[in-house]
Amino acid sequence: MALFHIRGIAAAVLLALLVDPTLAADSAPAASQAHAGGHKSLDLTAMLYVFLLSTFIGVGVIMRVSRLLHTPLMSITNAISAIAVVGAIIVAGGQNYPIGIRILGAIAMFCSMTNIISGFLITDRMLKMFKSREGAKP
Amino acid sequence: MSENVINNLIQLGYLVATALFILSLHWMNTPKTARRGVFSAIFAMVIAVLATWAQPGITHHLWVLIPILASIYPGIWLSQVPLTAVPQRTALSHAFGGLAAGLVGTAKYFYWISHEQEMLTAFRMTAIIAEIILGYLTFTGSIIAAGKLQEVKWIPQRPWVYPGQNFVNMGAFGLAILLGLLLIVWPNAGWSPFAFVVIILLSLNFGWMLVMPIGGADMPTVIAILNSFAGLSAVAMGFVLDNKLLITAGALDGSSGLILSIIMCQAMNRSFLNVLFGAFGQVQQSAAAGEQKQYKAETMQGAAQILENASSVVIIPGYGMAVAQAQHKVRELYDQLKKRGISVKFAIHPVAGRMPGHMNVLLAEAEIPYDDLLEMDEINPDMPQCDVALVVGANDVVNPAARTDKASPIFGMPIIDADKARQVFAIKRSKNPGFAGIDNELYFLDKTWMLFGDAKAVIGELVKELSGGSGMH
Numbered sequence: 001m002a003l004f005h006i007r008g009i010a011a012a013v014l015l016a017l018l019v020d021p022t023l024a025a026d027s028a029p030a031a032s033q034a035h036a037g038g039h040k041s042l043d044l045t046a047m048l049y050v051f052l053l054s055t056f057i058g059v060g061v062i063m064r065v066s067r068l069l070h071t072p073l074m075s076i077t078n079a080i081s082a083i084a085v086v087g088a089i090i091v092a093g094g095q096n097y098p099i100g101i102r103i104l105g106a107i108a109m110f111c112s113m114t115n116i117i118s119g120f121l122i123t124d125r126m127l128k129m130f131k132s133r134e135g136a137k138p
Numbered sequence: 139m140s141e142n143v144i145n146n147l148i149q150l151g152y153l154v155a156t157a158l159f160i161l162s163l164h165w166m167n168t169p170k171t172a173r174r175g176v177f178s179a180i181f182a183m184v185i186a187v188l189a190t191w192a193q194p195g196i197t198h199h200l201w202v203l204i205p206i207l208a209s210i211y212p213g214i215w216l217s218q219v220p221l222t223a224v225p226q227r228t229a230l231s232h233a234f235g236g237l238a239a240g241l242v243g244t245a246k247y248f249y250w251i252s253h254e255q256e257m258l259t260a261f262r263m264t265a266i267i268a269e270i271i272l273g274y275l276t277f278t279g280s281i282i283a284a285g286k287l288q289e290v291k292w293i294p295q296r297p298w299v300y301p302g303q304n305f306v307n308m309g310a311f312g313l314a315i316l317l318g319l320l321l322i323v324w325p326n327a328g329w330s331p332f333a334f335v336v337i338i339l340l341s342l343n344f345g346w347m348l349v350m351p352i353g354g355a356d357m358p359t360v361i362a363i364l365n366s367f368a369g370l371s372a373v374a375m376g377f378v379l380d381n382k383l384l385i386t387a388g389a390l391d392g393s394s395g396l397i398l399s400i401i402m403c404q405a406m407n408r409s410f411l412n413v414l415f416g417a418f419g420q421v422q423q424s425a426a427a428g429e430q431k432q433y434k435a436e437t438m439q440g441a442a443q444i445l446e447n448a449s450s451v452v453i454i455p456g457y458g459m460a461v462a463q464a465q466h467k468v469r470e471l472y473d474q475l476k477k478r479g480i481s482v483k484f485a486i487h488p489v490a491g492r493m494p495g496h497m498n499v500l501l502a503e504a505e506i507p508y509d510d511l512l513e514m515d516e517i518n519p520d521m522p523q524c525d526v527a528l529v530v531g532a533n534d535v536v537n538p539a540a541r542t543d544k545a546s547p548i549f550g551m552p553i554i555d556a557d558k559a560r561q562v563f564a565i566k567r568s569k570n571p572g573f574a575g576i577d578n579e580l581y582f583l584d585k586t587w588m589l590f591g592d593a594k595a596v597i598g599e600l601v602k603e604l605s606g607g608s609g610m611h
Contacts, residue, residue: 044261054386058393064167068508070495073166078231080159080179081369081391086190087242087379093196101245102201108241109205111234116183117213124176126499130169133507
């Protein structure tokens with residue numbers, strides 16, 4: 001039942017994503033780069049492929065994660081999603097950005113780094129506790 | 139030329155980081171290799187940060203360095219919380235993740251609109267709108283979730299509802315989407331920045347309004363959904379910044395949240411929409427107050443004696459064990475029973491506790507070997523052969539009404555078959571119904587005996603009886 005809903009939502013989102021690049025491709029050449037326009041829309045398709053494929057990989061890999069480890073799984077994926085730090089570095093440290101915008105970037109940077117540090121440390125702390133009956137080996 | 143080389147190296151670094159992130163989650167599939175997964179993810183993250191920092195466009199190094207230094211202390215502090223507080227820490231980190239995505243999206247939009255308006259293509263605007271809506275609603279939603287889990291005074295534990303709530307919530311969300319669509323078409327009109335700010339405010343508002351009506355028992359699902367949102371906002375950021383590493387890592391997080399929410403929903407036999415908009419737990423209160431049934435209370439000595447004579451015991455932990463911090467006492471009881479050659483297993487329901495896998499972590503902390511922690515589907519076939527089922531602070535997950543009573547709000551939810559054991563002991567804080575406000579038939583069966591009190595105190599007493607008693611016999 002739940003699965004049905006999710007599939008529906010996923011299909012709708014995917015459809016929206018697939019429709020949009022055609023819109024973008026239509027309006028992109030009008031903007032400026034006439035010869036770069038084709039290249040740009042190709043890149044958008046590539047990004048959508050990347051998203052699609054990594055979602056499939058993610059689902060495949062995560063389905064096999066032991067239920068014992070769902071709490072550590074959530075904290076490690078949390079730290080991984082703090083990859084937003086990449087965007088924060090670009091905004092906080094970027095050459096041409098005015099100071100007001102860099103401040104937003106620095107706050108985002110602080111949030112992401114806190115997630116990275118606490119996420120990885122607590123995941124490892126929890127995983128160290130999981131011991132099998134033979135003892136020692138974590 | 140050399141800039142080209144640097145760019146290629148950066149892209150290569152991102153590629154390696156992607157591979158390491160995927161491997162890291164792959165290694166999480168068993169406790170034996172899981173720590174390797176953490177190390178590879180840390181390695182990947184270091185590569186990602188350094189590769190980004192090394193870009194020629196990054197010149198304000200102090201602006202990068204200072205936030206990193208500032209985050210060390212809070213990062214370490216948040217990683218040292220007691221394990222019972224892990225759900226609220228997780229919710230808080232979703233809030234941070236959402237805020238970071240929202241801020242970067244905001245910064246990018248305002249930079250582009252004032253400096254490079256040709257960058258605001260329809261595709262990029264779609265991504266930015268998705269990023270800020272998801273980011274900011276995750277931010278406030280997760281803060282409320284963390285507050286509820288921490289049992290902060292100014293956030294009600296019980297669902298907070300009023301007539302027309304879903305209408306108001308959906309109205310706010312719909313308005314944000316509508317403004318978003320307008321912005322996609324006219325990203326740089328005179329009113330656009332104002333509309334952008336209004337979207338931010340609506341999303342911030344929608345986030346907390348969405349989580350306020352959701353009760354504590356639904357928190358595992360809510361946390362998983364917010365986890366998914368935080369990941370998806372990172373994906374959207376990847377589309378905005380044209381960065382494939384953000385897309386892959388965000389998608390990994392998004393799919394993890396998705397799968398965990400599916401598991402949680404299935405374990406409660408409910409749909410996503412029902413969790414988000416059903417305001418579970420407030421309707422049934424009045425119905426439960428109707429009839430008064432009699433509990434049978436058992437003394438500690440009696441209970442200890444029965445446990446001693448059992449040959450197999452199944453312990454079913456729930457949120458009550460976490461609240462009472464009883465996991466270490468449970469471990470002592472486990473040792474006492476094991477010493478007598480009694481088989482002791484733990485039956486873990488997927489939604490026991492306040493986040494996915496919560497019980498496993500607490501019991502692992504108490505050094506109970508994970509081979510004895512069994513999932514619901516593994517243990518249920520053996521329940522009829524079990525001499526004693528000991529319910530420690532669990533309630534709805536052992537309520538037989540889920541199997542039989544079509545009128546019950548939890549009807550259809552898979553449960554642990556505690557009622558099929560030969561005898562049942564249930565430790566319960568008070569005589570009030572559980573979180574969902576539903577009476578539990580299990581407590582009124584002939585073979586069920588209640589042990590009233592704080593889980594830690596009750597198990598402590600049992601351990602005392604068992605360790606004292608064994609010398610005298």
